[in-house]
Amino acid sequence: MFSTLSTWLEHRTGIMTFVRAMLLEGVPGGAKWRYVWGSCLAFVFSIQLITGLFLTTAYSPSSSQAWSSVHFIQYKMDFGWLIRGLHHFGSQTMMVLIALHMLQVVIAGAQLPPREVNWWLGIGLLSVTFGLSLTGYLLPWDQKGYWATRVATNISSNIPVIGNDIKQLAVGGPDYGNHTLTRFYALHVAILPLSLIVLLIAHIVIFRRHGVTSAENEQGLVPDAPPEASLLTQHKEEAEHEPFWPRQAFYDMVACMAVFSVMMGLVLYGFAHEVEQPKGPDGAEPGWYEKIARAGVHGKGAELDAAADRDTANYPARPEWYFLFLFQLLKYFKGDLVLVGTVHIPNGVMVLLTILPFFGYGAMRKFGHFFGMFVVMSLLIVVGILTLFALRDDQPDGILFGLLKSSDENTLKLARQHQENMRDAEKLAKRACQLAMDGTPVEGGHLLIRNDPLTTGQKLFQVKCGSCHSFTANAKDKELKLFDDWVPKDKNGKANPTASDLGDFGTKEWVRSLLEDPMRPKHFGAVKKPVRNAENEIVKGPDGKPELTNGLGTMANWRKGIDKARKKPKDPVDPILQDADFDAIAAYLEILARPRDERKDEKAIFAGQTAFDSEFNKCSDCHRVEKAKKVGKALKWEIDGGETAPDLSFYGSADWIRGMIMSPGHKDRYGKKNLMPGFRNTEGPGSELSIREFHDTNPPPDGLKETPLQHLSDVERELIIRWIRRDYRPVYGGAVIAK
Amino acid sequence: MEPETDRRSFLGFAIFGLGTIFSAIIGVPLVCYGIDPRHRKGPKSSFKAVDGIKLDEFSLNDPRQGVIRDKRDDGWIHYPNDVIGRVWVVQSGPRPDLSTPEKVAAFNTSSIVERERYLKVFTTICPHMGCSVNRDSAGGFACPCHAATFALNGDRATADNPAMRGMDTLEWKIDESDPEALRIVVAYKNFVSSIEKKEVIGEEPAA
Numbered sequence: 043m044f045s046t047l048s049t050w051l052e053h054r055t056g057i058m059t060f061v062r063a064m065l066l067e068g069v070p071g072g073a074k075w076r077y078v079w080g081s082c083l084a085f086v087f088s089i090q091l092i093t094g095l096f097l098t099t100a101y102s103p104s105s106s107q108a109w110s111s112v113h114f115i116q117y118k119m120d121f122g123w124l125i126r127g128l129h130h131f132g133s134q135t136m137m138v139l140i141a142l143h144m145l146q147v148v149i150a151g152a153q154l155p156p157r158e159v160n161w162w163l164g165i166g167l168l169s170v171t172f173g174l175s176l177t178g179y180l181l182p183w184d185q186k187g188y189w190a191t192r193v194a195t196n197i198s199s200n201i202p203v204i205g206n207d208i209k210q211l212a213v214g215g216p217d218y219g220n221h222t223l224t225r226f227y228a229l230h231v232a233i234l235p236l237s238l239i240v241l242l243i244a245h246i247v248i249f250r251r252h253g254v255t256s257a258e259n260e261q262g263l264v265p266d267a268p269p270e271a272s273l274l275t276q277h278k279e280e281a282e283h284e285p286f287w288p289r290q291a292f293y294d295m296v297a298c299m300a301v302f303s304v305m306m307g308l309v310l311y312g313f314a315h316e317v318e319q320p321k322g323p324d325g326a327e328p329g330w331y332e333k334i335a336r337a338g339v340h341g342k343g344a345e346l347d348a349a350a351d352r353d354t355a356n357y358p359a360r361p362e363w364y365f366l367f368l369f370q371l372l373k374y375f376k377g378d379l380v381l382v383g384t385v386h387i388p389n390g391v392m393v394l395l396t397i398l399p400f401f402g403y404g405a406m407r408k409f410g411h412f413f414g415m416f417v418v419m420s421l422l423i424v425v426g427i428l429t430l431f432a433l434r435d436d437q438p439d440g441i442l443f444g445l446l447k448s449s450d451e452n453t454l455k456l457a458r459q460h461q462e463n464m465r466d467a468e469k470l471a472k473r474a475c476q477l478a479m480d481g482t483p484v485e486g487g488h489l490l491i492r493n494d495p496l497t498t499g500q501k502l503f504q505v506k507c508g509s510c511h512s513f514t515a516n517a518k519d520k521e522l523k524l525f526d527d528w529v530p531k532d533k534n535g536k537a538n539p540t541a542s543d544l545g546d547f548g549t550k551e552w553v554r555s556l557l558e559d560p561m562r563p564k565h566f567g568a569v570k571k572p573v574r575n576a577e578n579e580i581v582k583g584p585d586g587k588p589e590l591t592n593g594l595g596t597m598a599n600w601r602k603g604i605d606k607a608r609k610k611p612k613d614p615v616d617p618i619l620q621d622a623d624f625d626a627i628a629a630y631l632e633i634l635a636r637p638r639d640e641r642k643d644e645k646a647i648f649a650g651q652t653a654f655d656s657e658f659n660k661c662s663d664c665h666r667v668e669k670a671k672k673v674g675k676a677l678k679w680e681i682d683g684g685e686t687a688p689d690l691s692f693y694g695s696a697d698w699i700r701g702m703i704m705s706p707g708h709k710d711r712y713g714k715k716n717l718m719p720g721f722r723n724t725e726g727p728g729s730e731l732s733i734r735e736f737h738d739t740n741p742p743p744d745g746l747k748e749t750p751l752q753h754l755s756d757v758e759r760e761l762i763i764r765w766i767r768r769d770y771r772p773v774y775g776g777a778v779i780a781k
Numbered sequence: 782m783e784p785e786t787d788r789r790s791f792l793g794f795a796i797f798g799l800g801t802i803f804s805a806i807i808g809v810p811l812v813c814y815g816i817d818p819r820h821r822k823g824p825k826s827s828f829k830a831v832d833g834i835k836l837d838e839f840s841l842n843d844p845r846q847g848v849i850r851d852k853r854d855d856g857w858i859h860y861p862n863d864v865i866g867r868v869w870v871v872q873s874g875p876r877p878d879l880s881t882p883e884k885v886a887a888f889n890t891s892s893i894v895e896r897e898r899y900l901k902v903f904t905t906i907c908p909h910m911g912c913s914v915n916r917d918s919a920g921g922f923a924c925p926c927h928a929a930t931f932a933l934n935g936d937r938a939t940a941d942n943p944a945m946r947g948m949d950t951l952e953w954k955i956d957e958s959d960p961e962a963l964r965i966v967v968a969y970k971n972f973v974s975s976i977e978k979k980e981v982i983g984e985e986p987a988a
Contacts, residue, residue: 089807096814110857118857120817121810128807288792295796299803306806335813481859774861 065291068283071256073290076150078297079143080249084242085298086135086305090174093129094231101181103227105219106486108183109349113478113487116314116338116346123338127309130344133175135305137364140168141422148418151411152255154402156262160248161399163241165392170238177230179362183223185467188350189359191226192218197372197384218352253283312342315472317479339479347467348474349487358463360436367428370435391421436460473497483774493757493772499765502758504528506721507544514545514564519768539568540590541718544766548635548694553628560597569593571717578744593717596687600660607658615658623653627661630654634668635695638679641670647677654683665690688712699763707740707749714741721754823983824854824865828954828966831868831902836879836955836963839872839900842933844916846870846905849969866969867905867913868951869922871933874898882960889954902953902967903935909944911974922948945977 052058069077100119102111115122144164147153153161180191195218199209214221252262284290319328319339328336337343361369368388375383394417401410433441438457440447448454470491477490492498503513513528520526527545532538543564546552552564561567571593573581583589592598607615630650633641641647647670654661661667666683668691681691689710692698701708707716720736723729733751740749754762760773831847839845846869853863877899879885888896907914907924914931917923921938922931930938935948953967973980 092807092811096811099815107857114857120813122814122817124810125814288789288796292792292796295799299799302803302806478857481854482857484858484860 065287066285067250068253069286069290070253070259070283072284073286073293074254074256075293075297076146077254077290078294079139079146081294082297082301083136083139083143084246085294086132086139086301087238087242089128089302089305090132090136091235093125093132094235096125097129098231103181103223105183105223105350106484108181108223109346109487110478110482112182112184112346113475113482116343117317117475117479118336118338120335123314123336123343124309127312127314127343128305131305131308133178134362134364135301136171137175139301140171144168144418145422147255148398148414150255151260151402151407151414153399153414154407154410155399157248157252157255158399158402160245160252162396163245163248165395166241167238167245169392170234170241174230174234174238175362175364177226177234180222180226181230182346183350184347185350185354185357185471186345186347186359188218189354189357190361191222193359193369194361194365197368200381200384202381309343312337312340313345314338314341314343315346315468315475316341317472317476320479346471346475348471348491349482351488351491353488353492356463358460358467360432363429366432367425370428370432373435395421470497477772485774489774490772493761493774494770495761495764495773496770499761502762503544503765506752506754506758506762510539510541510718512539512543512545512568513766514543516546519545539563540570541568542566543568547766548632548698550628550632552694553631554624556597557601557624557627560601561592566592566594566597569717574744594712594715596664596715600664603660620658623656623659626650626653627659631667631690631693634691635693635698638668638677641677644670644672644677667691685709686713694767696763696767696769699766700759703754703759703763705736705739707743709739714743716740716743716749719750719752721752721759723755723759724751724753725755821983823971823981824851826968826970827851828956828968829865830956830964830966831870833964834870836876836965839870839876841872841874842920844869844871844922844933849967851969866971868967868969869903869905869914869948870965871901871903871935872899873901873934879955879963882957885955885957885960885963889957893952896953897950900953900965901935902951902965903948904951904969904972906949906971907944907974908946908949908972908979909975914948945975946979949979 048058097115100111100115100122102108112126115126117123147161147164176191176194180187195209195212198212199205201208210216212222212225214225253259317339319336321327360366368384371383371387372380373383375381398410398414398417401413403410430441430446434446435448435453436457437447438454438461448457473494473496474487474490477494478487483489483493503511508528509530512530515527529537530539545564555562556565559565569592570590573589573591575581581589604615604620608617608620626646626649629646630653633643633647633650651669653659654665654667662683664684664687666681666685666689668679669682670677670679672678681689683689702711702718703721706712706718706720707714712718720740722732722736724733736751737748742748757773764770764773829849829851831849834845834847846867848864849866849868850862851865853860853865877884877888879888903914903922905913907926907929909924909927909929912924912926914922914924914929917930919930919938921933922935923929924944927943929942929944931944931948932938935950937944937947949970949972951967951969953965956964956966971982973982
């Protein structure tokens, strides 16, 4: 059956003859391990083709979607991590193999006549492979690719006369974005691979025309054969040599598998950022298949940096390692000499490589053979050294166990800065990969970081709130390794907080500590206000600066009263019982911060309420608060209490903090005692009304014409609130992105 | 057998063996990657308001169309609040007594058959090929694509109809959060088209 079918197929197509001709190609001088590199390259290229094809089925080349779609491949698609990982490391493997292949070619002298054309095709293949690497590096549209591509394309703009046009054509306009991606995508998945395939076919056909370059076959198999000589006639002439099948085929196979094992090893070792594994629909642990198929969440596969964001202060851009030598070269040619490093030397080298075969004519052949080896080996050595120098310059402790270390103080300083930037970039990348597990906003993955309370919220806090408020990190914050304690500093770098410490603000512990001693620096101890004389003028000290006194002293006076009552000779207040009351109040306020239908613990609510109203504790004298009454089974909430201090319903909740930021002097909060400026959106639609309402509801404090008001956008405000409350879900346009 | 042939066939086997192992190592993940969409589940449906239409606005056999919004995932994109579908709501019987919150709660616990005696909620997606069903001049519904026609109660209007089943009803109940203005909430779903049975597309098992 099979043989009938194959006979029929052979008769109609000649396929068997073709395969036989391919496999029985002669290898003059016999099979050798050193001939494997070309096959390995073709093998890795086919892996690139297959994995690349599969990647295109899930990739979206647009500046808002590219990163998210790659994240989806890496973390959510079955074996996406493996396919993408192989493709990523495949490109690096090709670079190494090209170096080895070239080296082997010049050692054999295979660039010399009659094989000049094949050498030139090889140089073409090298250029196309460089092009594929360069374009592929941008496609994930992550910070790494984005900033490296900016550098690469700007280098092309250095070329005299046409440079800017080349750059603008590559970038697709004056700036980087959708058009850059669509162009790079077209180059990467169609134009360059097709060119490579055409060049590769020509390369292989011409290779078969001349055969391997061994001592027995220096001049090629059929130097004088007419161009129309068919594969079959060639085959006859080759018959005296050992055929390709099976020994050379076996060597090639073993080498290809070894290369593939290295690639797989890199993929399995994993260079991606680990993220938390999402639970199944019922909160179930993932099964064995999910664990393997989505091993990207365990950091397997290739790295994915944070999404490209032009709003990045100091991204430490570096090209992929095989382009580091060009990067390093750029450092040595500054100012007017920049063209030497970017254009003259690289293109000069390409020209030199191109003319290498010409040194093989006639009597020059021996010299040409030596010269070819000399050029390529020197080139590889120089590239290697430049790469090592580039790595060395970025490592303050040097590389190769400190053997290679820069002695230049300035370089070391930059290296330290670079490592610090790298660490920051890594943190953001990990954070972005984690956040995108819940999906990304349609505007693009960069918003995940821009609207991330943990990273951006923290920065905003430092800029907008941090000149007065401190923020002491707790143990859990430190575990995240994303921030340290924040303390406002004056011009001389001395700690100078003038408002409360908002670390743990509004928690039960915070309230309890405040009741213990309101004048701790954490609470009102740091709150300062200028001293005023009888004419309500600010009193200046001998140094010309306003004299300061403690602000918000009412709570201090309250505590003095509490302590006095405890030491009364007659009927002193029992401190143990009262402290239990304070515990109950702290617990009660924490419950009050929740939405009404989530306040469930009735025992704690009523205990806190009673303590709040107690004649010994006196909270109700000044503060009002929502109190519960039992109606049927449900709780009904009514506000009740004094009006000279802030309303403590929802104290510490996002709503309360929002009110405090937008309207700190409102009668529900600090009223005329308020010392904090308001923060509102003072730009755009509705802002005029908002400003007017702010001044209507925030009467000026004593001695001021009006309460100061500063601009803070709505999203910025929400980011700060979430950061203070350690609610790290990203904000977008007021809506939550995380589910 | 001659040693030379022996060695040749060993090498041949080794090449095919290595090739097979390699093909499996790369082939299995490629296939799994390729069929990955096969086991992506549809979103879980939960009861969502219909465009704020109040119960008072319905009258007998006067269909109203409304929009259902919910969070929606489109591959890697998460839309916090997007339109997930449209529905037709038809009052098919007299309004039950819903004058107290207790009565509303009791009505909500009655069977869906019972509730549909009052209101029926249809997805606008045609059960034939998935176009959007509109009103027709005969007083029922008609699909503009392949002329499937339906009566107001959702049944197929004629027997020679391209649709294999009537319009797909969705489960609904009354939103109890605002007793002053009663509204309905609907659990929106997508159904497999052009089969006789009503079958939900890729729904995850209920939690």
